[in-house]
Amino acid sequence: MKVLDLQCSQGHTFEGWFGSEDDFVSQCSRALVQCPMCADAKVTKKPSAPRLNLSKPHLSLSDNEGGARTAVAAPANPELTAAWMAMAKAMIANTSDVGNRFAEEARKIHYGEVPEHGIRGQATAQETRDLLEEGIAVMPLVLPDALKEPLQ
Numbered sequence: 001m002k003v004l005d006l007q008c009s010q011g012h013t014f015e016g017w018f019g020s021e022d023d024f025v026s027q028c029s030r031a032l033v034q035c036p037m038c039a040d041a042k043v044t045k046k047p048s049a050p051r052l053n054l055s056k057p058h059l060s061l062s063d064n065e066g067g068a069r070t071a072v073a074a075p076a077n078p079e080l081t082a083a084w085m086a087m088a089k090a091m092i093a094n095t096s097d098v099g100n101r102f103a104e105e106a107r108k109i110h111y112g113e114v115p116e117h118g119i120r121g122q123a124t125a126q127e128t129r130d131l132l133e134e135g136i137a138v139m140p141l142v143l144p145d146a147l148k149e150p151l152q
Helices: 021-029 078-093 102-110 125-133
Strands: 002-008 013-018 043-045 096-099 119-121
Touching (some): 002 021, 096 102, 102 119, 102 125
Parallel strands (some): 096 119
Antiparallel strands (some): 002 013
């Protein structure tokens, strides 16, 4: 597998595993490669020596050898990333996704129209400002798509 050092536009670094340079370019053009920290699809390849994951450790091959297409996190501070991922997974496990009805559902909870429970979803910047002005505590949190789907 060809392993590339990647970086999103927010400065997060991670590794991506690809079959070839063409696979990387193709997947980036279709926004299939996303930062595991912030879900940013604006990903660039960082300069690095080619490295391939094969059955035998420490073996290097040329840039055009085959592999898979999964991007995996390999940040500069793995402990911090592990803690962030654990927090994000716990948040997903303990909240219900209300989609674009987030502002409406948050108000219902705040004003006691429905029992208090954890929710997550999408709100526009204006909806978020309005909620905060009403005294409703909300926190923006970008979750990578991979966390929103069942993990294997």
